[in-house]
Structure formats: structure tokens, C-alpha cells
Amino acid sequence: MAAPHVLALPFPAQGHIIPLMQLSHRLVEHGIEVTFVNTEANHTLVLDAMAANGAGCPSLDGIRLVGVPDGLAEGDDRKDLGKLVDALSQHMPCYLEELVGRIEASGGTKISWLVADEGMGWAFEVAKKLGIRAACFWTGSAAFLASMLRIPQLIQDGVIDEKGWPKRQETFQFAPGMPPLHTSHLSWNNAGAPKDQPAIFQLVVRNNEAKDLAEVTVCNSFGDAEPAAFKLYPDILPVGPLFADVQFKKPVGQFLPEDARCLEWLDAWPDRSVVYVAFGSFTVFNPHQFEELALGLELTGRPFLWVVRPDFVAGLSKPWLDEFQRRVGDSGLIVSWCPQQQVLAHRAVACFVSHCGWNSTMEGVRNGVPFLCWPYFTDQFQNESYICNVWRTGLAVVRGADGVVTKEELSGKVERVIGDEGIRERVGALRDAARRSIAEGGSSHENFKKFVELLIIP
Structure with missing residues (x-):
């Protein structure tokens, strides 16, 4: 039986590419083939940085790096999140379909799974259309995901209006033990210029709906870091803190050369x-x-x-x-x-x-x-x-x-x-909890094994 072939699709930003690349390296260790899909602009940055660091090959020990257009013109500002998310939603679905078709027409291993960033919710719809199983990868905290999944409740409770803007200034918690959050710090209202907020808020709402097409959601966190959030959303599998390898030698998709x-x-x-x-x-x-x-x-x-x-x-x-x-x-x-x-x-x-x-x-x-x-x-x-x-x-x-x-x-x-001695003690305790979680038998280690088994079983 051929090894499973995963198409890994990050949101096109540095902080999203790195953890999915780290996860991809871990999947390869378990015999899974990975094609990692960046936008063409980011693909070029990654290859150039790898070459500068002495690792210029577009295939990384089982990870094949490819680029597809993002729908923006050459001179467009790709840090303008409003413009970027609009272009991605409009143009990338067809490019992703074409990529899958090219891979299968070339005689390569058939794509069996899409592992996509939650921020690329439209990709789960593409996977469903093509008959590809899908997993959702969340790069942030479980509390951050919870804040977005609770948007309907926030509207119902009168905390925000139907456009995502705060109706009152207050600090609230979704559950005891979760981080207090002020209404002025809601993520979709702090992602760029106010003019881009409507597009970003609508993207969040659409992604929340599309996420349900995925069979599982995994995230770069660990149980002891966010017990209250995982109690609120027990179906989210924490598999972090992620890292590619213990020697930190494997490229993880940096945009700039690292000054060692x-x-x-x-x-x-x-x-x-x-x-x-x-x-x-x-x-x-x-x-x-x-x-x-x-x-x-x-x-x-x-x-x-x-x-x-x-x-x-x-x-x-x-x-x-x-x-x-x-x-x-x-x-x-x-x-x-x-x-x-x-x-x-x-x-x-x-x-x-x-x-x-x-x-x-x-x-x-x-x-x-x-x-x-x-x-x-x-x-x-x-x-x-x-x-x-x-x-x-x-x-x-x-x-x-x-x-x-x-x-x-x-x-x-x-x-x-x-x-501060108290800070130092708490830092050490949290470090130890993180390391236990990814060690043999730890909670994140066991969750990762469950994820791999899901990908491998037909």
C-alpha cells in the first residue's frame, strides 16, 4: 500500500508557515509523503532563504515544496491583510484544484489528505469537491480559536454587533482559567487598517463554517497550557509545542536567511x-x-x-x-x-x-x-x-x-x-509541563500518534 500523501496548505504568512512545516517534518518521520503549498511569492522567499542558509533543494527529506499564485499583482502589498484574504478566496480555489490535477496526472501518489490552515477555510470546500479527506491545522492558541468560534454567542450576548465591532468596553472570559480579553483586543478588529475589518471578519465567519468539513482539528499547543480552553472544546487535539527536530537543523520555511x-x-x-x-x-x-x-x-x-x-x-x-x-x-x-x-x-x-x-x-x-x-x-x-x-x-x-x-x-x-523569583519558578514549571507533553507518553505525543493513525488508515 502506498504511503499517504498529504497536501499541506498554510495561510500565507511567516507565523503560519513555520508551525505547519514543523508538523510536516514530523509527519514525514512517520512515513507520510507531504507536498507543501506556498503562494508563489512566499515559495520564492523560502527557497532564497534556504539557499542562503545552504539548503536550496526544493525537496526536504520527503517534503516537496511547490508554489501557486495568490491572485495578487506583482506590486501589491501582501501585508495588506484585507486585500490578501480577498484575493485568496477569489483565486486560490481553482489554483489548488489545478495543482491536485497536475500531481495526479504526473503519475505521482494520489493526494489522500489535505491538512490546511483554518485561515484557508475555502480549501476544505475544495477538498470535499475533489473527494479528499481534510484536517484543520490551527496555528494559534486554543483560546484564540475559541474566541472566533464564540462569535455567535458574543453577538447574542450583546458584546459585539453583527459586523464584529464591540458594543461596549469591557473585559470578559469565556471560562474560568482562560485568558481575560478586553473587547478592544478582539483579533478581527486588530488585524490591520479599520477599512479591512469587514473583509477579515467575514473571512473568520466563513472559516468557522468551513472548518466543520474537516474531520479533525489539531493545534500547536499543549493541555497543561490551556486546560480550560480544551475543556470548552475537547475535540481540538493539541500536538505542541511543535518543533521540526531536536537539533533545529531542518528548514521550517523562513522568509529571511538566519544569521547564525x-x-x-x-x-x-x-x-x-x-x-x-x-x-x-x-x-x-x-x-x-x-x-x-x-x-x-x-x-x-x-x-x-x-x-x-x-x-x-x-x-x-x-x-x-x-x-x-x-x-x-x-x-x-x-x-x-x-x-x-x-x-x-x-x-x-x-x-x-x-x-x-x-x-x-x-x-x-x-x-x-x-x-x-x-x-x-x-x-x-x-x-x-x-x-x-x-x-x-x-x-x-x-x-x-x-x-x-x-x-x-x-x-x-x-x-x-x-x-522576579516567582516568575522564574513559574516559567520553569510551565517549561517542564511542555516538555512532558511532547515526551513519550505525554498528552501531545499521544494526540500526535492519534493524528498519524487517522492519516494512515484508509
Whole structure:
């Protein structure tokens, strides 16, 4: 009998591609063939980054990488989520059908399963049309998924209107033990410009309906992290925290080349001494906030490793940055991208100044690193609430009246996070729980085995 052939389809954003690629590597270990489908734009980014890192082959130990059009024109802004989700829904279903047809016409193994991001709900409809079994992959927290699945209830309770906007300002919980969430932080209202909100909210509603076409939903979380959420939605299978391999050597679909020299730089510093700063693939700062952050890191007097993407800030004075780097010297290293899992696993890292994306959150949790939370959009505010209010493994920055986090606020909170023995103890306990879950016999390990069995059994 031929090995099962899975078509893996992420939402076209860095934070969605990485965990599905990690899951795909794990599936390959169990004899499952994977064709990983990126949009053409992202496919090019991934291949270029792999080539720069010395791994340029479009086939990765059983994972075949392919690209399909996303429906946008060459010059369109693919970080405009409203425009992106509209193009995906309109154009990608036919491209996905064509891809399946080409794979089968070429004599390749017939596609037996689609494992698609919940954010690509239209793909489950394509799978049903083609007679392909479907599984839903959720890249965020179970609490985040719960917040979207509860939209009808939120409307009925008068918390939001039928367009998704809050009808009142309040903090609420879906169940005791779940992260408190303020109505101003609902994900679909914090995913870009207000003009894009209607398209994004309608996408969420459609995805919730299409998700029911999948036979199972798996997510990158673990039971002890979110017991209340999994009690609320027991059909969601947590299989995380995900990682591709214990040596962190397998490519996971990064868009930018990883600057591995930071690992040698970290080797020179004592245990729990370095402040690691990274804000993911979407966060953008204005020059004033960037400068305050830089000055705050300098003010700590601690060594720091700071990830600054090429598009992280626009309009910054190069002479200012050059002078800053001259002042901090070897005690501060700025890179454009880094192997984050290896960084967070390094003994020298003392805390993580983070946007609280769920991948970063799970990576920090698994490596026992306390957080200083600085969320930017979508689910990151809810993740911050988990870290600060439920797990109590970090603190949050507070913006001033002008919306700016000052250098004094940053440096003061860094010292509090690093110096808090209670945070350190809770971080260690949550790390141990995460590692137990993915070890032999752990809850996530057993859930992953169930998932693999479902994919393998005809």
C-alpha cells in the first residue's frame, strides 16, 4: 500500500508557515509523503532563504515544496491583510484544484489528505469537491480559536454587533482559567487598517463554517497550557509545542536567511544575562519608538540580541543608528533574522522582549524563558493575557499617553522580569509541563500518534 500523501496548505504568512512545516517534518518521520503549498511569492522567499542558509533543494527529506499564485499583482502589498484574504478566496480555489490535477496526472501518489490552515477555510470546500479527506491545522492558541468560534454567542450576548465591532468596553472570559480579553483586543478588529475589518471578519465567519468539513482539528499547543480552553472544546487535539527536530537543523520555511553568528556571540555571555528582542514578521515601529526601544536596551546595561528586519522601521536616521551601535559596542548585537529556537534554548538568554506571537510564545515556554510582552496585533493581546494573567510568566510594557513605550519603562520592566523569583519558578514549571507533553507518553505525543493513525488508515 502506498504511503499517504498529504497536501499541506498554510495561510500565507511567516507565523503560519513555520508551525505547519514543523508538523510536516514530523509527519514525514512517520512515513507520510507531504507536498507543501506556498503562494508563489512566499515559495520564492523560502527557497532564497534556504539557499542562503545552504539548503536550496526544493525537496526536504520527503517534503516537496511547490508554489501557486495568490491572485495578487506583482506590486501589491501582501501585508495588506484585507486585500490578501480577498484575493485568496477569489483565486486560490481553482489554483489548488489545478495543482491536485497536475500531481495526479504526473503519475505521482494520489493526494489522500489535505491538512490546511483554518485561515484557508475555502480549501476544505475544495477538498470535499475533489473527494479528499481534510484536517484543520490551527496555528494559534486554543483560546484564540475559541474566541472566533464564540462569535455567535458574543453577538447574542450583546458584546459585539453583527459586523464584529464591540458594543461596549469591557473585559470578559469565556471560562474560568482562560485568558481575560478586553473587547478592544478582539483579533478581527486588530488585524490591520479599520477599512479591512469587514473583509477579515467575514473571512473568520466563513472559516468557522468551513472548518466543520474537516474531520479533525489539531493545534500547536499543549493541555497543561490551556486546560480550560480544551475543556470548552475537547475535540481540538493539541500536538505542541511543535518543533521540526531536536537539533533545529531542518528548514521550517523562513522568509529571511538566519544569521547564525548570534549563537557564537551568545556563547561569550554568562548564563541568564542576555536580553533577547524580537517582534516577528509583521510588527512595524516608527522611528521615535524604535529609538526609545534602543535607548531602553542601552539603559539596562545588559547585553542584548535584537532582531531588526529590513522592513521593521522606515525613516530611521542611519547616522543615529550607527552612533548607537558604536556606543553599545560588542554588548549589543543587531541581526536581521535569527534561528530563534536555538537562541531561546541558549543558556545565556535571560528574558524575551516579544510581540507575543503564538509561535514565539510556545518557543519561549518550551525553553523556560520569561517574557516582557509588547503585542502588536490579532491574537497577540490574548497571548499576552495568558503570559501575564494566567501563567504569570512575564510582565507587559505600558504605553504612555502618546502611545510610546519609553526607555525607562522598557529598562525598568526588563529588570523586574529578570529579577522576579516567582516568575522564574513559574516559567520553569510551565517549561517542564511542555516538555512532558511532547515526551513519550505525554498528552501531545499521544494526540500526535492519534493524528498519524487517522492519516494512515484508509
